[in-house]
Amino acid sequence: MCKTEVLDKFQQAREKFLGLSLESTRKSYYPQLRQQLSTIQENEKRLRLLTDNLPARISFIDAEQRYLFVNREYERVWKIPREKILGQRVETVVGPENYQKIEGAIRQALAGQRMRFEAAIVEGDGRPVWLEINYVPYTDADGNQAGFYALTQDISERKWAEEALRESEAKNRELVQYAPAGIYEFDLQRRRFVSVNHVMCEYTGYTKEEFLQLDPRSLLVEEKDQHIYDAFMREVHSGRLNPKTAEFAIRCKNGSQIIVLLNIRFFAEDGHPKRMMAVAHDITAVREAETAKQNLEVKLQETQKLEALGTLAGGMAHDFNNLLMGIQGNASLALLDIDSSHPMYQRLKNIESYVQRGVDLTRQLLGLARGGKYEVKTTDLNALVKASADMFGRTKKEIQLQYDLEDRLWPADVDKGQIEQVLLNLYINAWHAMPDGGNLVISTANVSLGETDVAPYSIPAGRYVRVSVADTGFGIDPSIRRKIFDPFFTTKGIGTGTGLGLASAYGIIKNHQGAIDVTSKVGQGSVFFFYLPASDKAVDRGRTGAEQLATGSESILLVDDESMVLEVGQQLLEALGYQVTTASSGQAAIDIYEQLNASIDLVILDMIMPQMGGSDTFDRLKTINPDVKALLSSGYSIDGQATSILNRGCNGFIQKPFTVNILAKKIREVLEG
Structure with missing residues (x-):
């Protein structure tokens, strides 16, 4: 259409419009306009009511970054009436620090790009909040970028909950990693480890990567433990997911073994076993301590048993020694009266040899008795x-x-x-x-x-x-x-x-x-x-020298409750040249010594006697004569009661059964000091 044609049409329309009367125009168009205006006002009221009551911030920002529309939520947040917000630039309302956080997104929205992002800002009352912000670009009828709508929601509670959850998860991970127990998670479907903590790796000596690649059965030392593991897996896959406690011997990377107590929990999804979590405590030291305690108890029982048997053996040895004393004494007396050419000489020497074997046996019994x-x-x-x-x-x-x-x-x-x-x-x-x-x-x-x-x-x-x-x-x-x-x-x-x-x-x-x-x-x-x-004293090197039968003529009081020992002892002493008086009890010895102590040079005193033993008898003798010389005689040893008597002034000790040579030597040692 050319320019002339356009002008012609415009002129025709103008003449038609001017030809209409004002009254006809009012009657034709005003009701329609009023209806449209009322509809617009009602829609605007509804839109305002909606936007003002949403818990989100809604605004329109023009190309100059000025607020042309804000809902009531803006008033609450920034503590400024909306009339004072309208026409203000964004930076002025939110403040420079907050503006820096959203400036880039604003520029992209004005460039026509739809934006959705999160930002942490400080509201008008100084409260920090997290916002989820949506910018929707707006283009006018001419296609120009006229601004954008902004929809902003406060997501602080969600963000704080997420942060708290992250912190809790981090703490839990830290707790799991360094808890005073080994912890691992096992995928029941794929039959493999999926997580393990630092302590479990320390227990076994494997790195985390190495542990996660392990076959769980390879950790188990004993075959019975592997059977228990297999039974566990069968039970789990049958649907029984009850918590369990089990004790296993675990093979470590270096080949050593530890004993762990496992507390196991199972987790399922849709009724199917999914994973297992186990807490492992290294109880090796506890089990070793229990074993050591059991060993100590066994050793104590053994000691008590041996002590009881020792007491019995000691009594047997004492009586047997007295019997051997009688045999030895008689053999010694017989040998004093014959020489080596006598037909009975060798037999008597055999008797002495057999007595010595008996002495060896009683020494073992006394050793058993700890005599x-x-x-x-x-x-x-x-x-x-x-x-x-x-x-x-x-x-x-x-x-x-x-x-x-x-x-x-x-x-x-x-x-x-x-x-x-x-x-x-x-x-x-x-x-x-x-x-x-x-x-x-x-x-x-x-x-x-x-x-x-x-x-x-x-x-x-x-x-x-x-x-x-x-x-x-x-x-x-x-x-x-x-x-x-x-x-x-x-x-x-x-x-x-x-x-x-x-x-x-x-x-x-x-x-x-x-x-x-x-x-x-x-x-x-x-x-x-x-x-x-160990001893702190110097080693006793002893003395050596030839021994010969020593005799004497002194007066000796021989005290023993065994008539056999008393008889043979008297004969041995007399054979050595001594004058002998005998007493068959401690009290008899006291009575005799009270009468003859001035003429008695030595008392040979048995230690074990009924009623009044050697210890009490010696003390009574000392009371009568503080300088009394005494030789203690016993089938037991020098330890214990005998040592106590020696420490109180007794002059010597002789072990039964003794030969005539030993007896002669001991007597001279005491008499000659």
């Missing part, structure tokens, strides 16, 4: 060990002896004869364990034992000398390990052993305030070892 030490001296155990082992080795050529002796071994206060007996018993025991020959290693060492070390043996902590006898024999079966120190227990056939060797060794060492024990593995040999308290 004391006979003659205690500060001793170099290296020399004692070497001498006894060399003597044993000369008779057992099939045994190879090896020594590992401490260079500066501490001395010990011991009865040499008894410790030699212990060593000989251990050598013989090792020889029996190596019938085809082997190696016997004898070691000594200085050791300092602490409270933990001595707990199994009921001895005080301190300095000890350790003596070990190790063999390469067939070892000791665990089933008989606890019985080896029992009296009369032997693995040898009937008639080939008394079963007193190790029992007497146990008694002797315990009587020396020491301890004896054994370690052994079947097929790998045994190591018997004992501890003796």
Whole structure:
């Protein structure tokens, strides 16, 4: 259409409009306009009511970043009437700091880009809040970017809840990672670990990555534990998801083992087992302590049993010694009257030999009974060990002896004869364990034992000398390990052993305030070892010299409740040239001494007597004559009651049964001081 045509049409329309009367125009258009205006006003009222009551901030911002519309929520937030907000720039209303956080999004919205983001701002009352902001660009009828609508919601509670949840999860992760227990999670569907904490990795020695790759059955040491695990899995997959507690032996990365107590919880989804979480406590130390306690209880029971048997053996040995005293005394008397050419001489010597074997047996019984030490001296155990082992080795050529002796071994206060007996018993025991020959290693060492070390043996902590006898024999079966120190227990056939060797060794060492024990593995040999308290005194080197029968003519009062001992003792003393008076009880001895004390040079006093024993009798004799000379005689040892009597002034001690030579020597020692 050309310009002329447009002008013509405009002119026609103008003439038509001017031709209409004002009244007709009012009647035709005004009602329609009023209706439209009313509708617009009603819609605006509804829109205002809606926007003012929404819990969100709604606004329109023009291209100059000025507010052209805000709802009532803006008034509440910024504490400014909306009339004062309208026409204001965004930066002026929200403040420079808040504006910096949203400026970039505003510019993008004005460029026509729809924006949705979150921002943390400070409201008009100074309260920090989190907002979710939506910017919707608005284009006018001419297609120009006229501004944008802004819809803003306060999401502070949600954000704070999320933050609290994140903090809680972080704390929980920290707690799980460093809790005083191992914790891991296991996927029941895929049969694999999905998480593990730091402590569980420390328990097992694996890194987190290594642990998560493990087959759980590979951690279990014992086959029974693997069966328990398999049973667990079958039960879980059958739908039984009850909490469980179980104890397992776990194999660590370095090959060592620990014992863990697992508290297990199962989780399911839609009724199907999904995962398992376990809390593991390392109870290795607890179980070891329980085992140690059980071992201590066993050792205590063994000690009590041996003490009871020792008491019985001690009484038997005492009576047997008196019997041997009678036999020995009569043999000695007979030998005094004959020479070696006499037909009965050899038989009498045989009797003495048999008596000596009986004496050895009673010594073992007394050792079992812990009846004391006979003659205690500060001793170099290296020399004692070497001498006894060399003597044993000369008779057992099939045994190879090896020594590992401490260079500066501490001395010990011991009865040499008894410790030699212990060593000989251990050598013989090792020889029996190596019938085809082997190696016997004898070691000594200085050791300092602490409270933990001595707990199994009921001895005080301190300095000890350790003596070990190790063999390469067939070892000791665990089933008989606890019985080896029992009296009369032997693995040898009937008639080939008394079963007193190790029992007497146990008694002797315990009587020396020491301890004896054994370690052994079947097929790998045994190591018997004992501890003796170290002494601070110098080693007693002793004296040597030829002995001969000593005689005398002094007056002796012989006191013993056994008529057999009294009779043979009197005859032995008289054979040695002494004048003898006898008393069969303590009271009889007191009565005799009160009458004859001026003429009695020596009292030989039995220690164990009914009614008035040797201790009370000696005290009464001292009351009568403070300078009384007394020789104490007993089938028991010098320890205990005998030591107490000696400390109160008794002049000497002689062990029953004794030969005439020993008796003669002891009498002269006492009489001559």
